[in-house]
Amino acid sequence: MTPSVAFGTDIDERTEAVEQTSTDVLTAPDIPWNLVIWNDPVNLMSYVSYVFQSYFGYSESKAHKLMMEVHRKGRSIVAHGSKEQVEQHAVAMHGFGLWATVEKAASGNEAPGKGGRQRG
């Protein structure tokens, strides 16, 4: 992503621990699909964070954390749900110009947040 000009100082210091990723807002244990946002060098960090706040209703800190995860790790699971739910989110994300894909939560990918049961 492109760093925001006015982007602040407090880059979060969290470790790269696998547990500290993802979100559980839309999670139910039996729901098997993830919405993934991928990093790209164009989208503004501020814009990505704004979209996470305005579309998903995430808090500023949570949106920031997910945005930083996209930026640093290349991708982040930002929502869970049924296939239909995450596809609907993907349509909205493509509308905003974010690079979003959907995947089965148990597809065995090596990305952080696999399983998506962690506290967000």
Added chain:
Amino acid sequence: MAKAFKYGLKGITGYLEPAERDLLRGLLDDVISMLESDARENEDPLAALIGLDMDVKQPSDRALLRLLPNVMKDDDGGSLEFRQLTERSVRENKIGALKATAMGLDKDDLVLTPEDAIHWSMALNDVRLVLAERLDIRDEADAEHIHSMQDWSQAEDVESYLALVYNFTTWLQESLVQSMMAARQAKS
């Protein structure tokens, strides 16, 4: 000179010179034509009515593919099926935001309602995505290189001109998003 968007008593306001408005209008029109270009003429009217598009294909143009990406990483069939069901509405949504922004440029004062601001931020983002493909921005290092070109006296060829245009739209979108954040905080 353009002024950055800011949030104040009147809402989100900005200022663009006539030449800057023309430039932006041209960019918006380019992206609109890209998104409209392969509209089919002899398609099934019923399918069109419910938003289906069975003839849709993955875009061959990289910029268009970035605007309308595959929804699954390793499943072309699944991605195509998703396109058939949704691509038309994504295109129409984008075209709507781009056209609303172009119309906003015809007004004397740039005073954006919250809805305008969302349209503008989406439209500027799509313009930047397309410019970035034309500029071959593939990674953060490319982006930094382009970003370092800030002096209009450097505009010697198409690429440097495009880079400066890209940086202008980046600056404009950034100030807009910061204003939208400020508006959001003021409301809460």
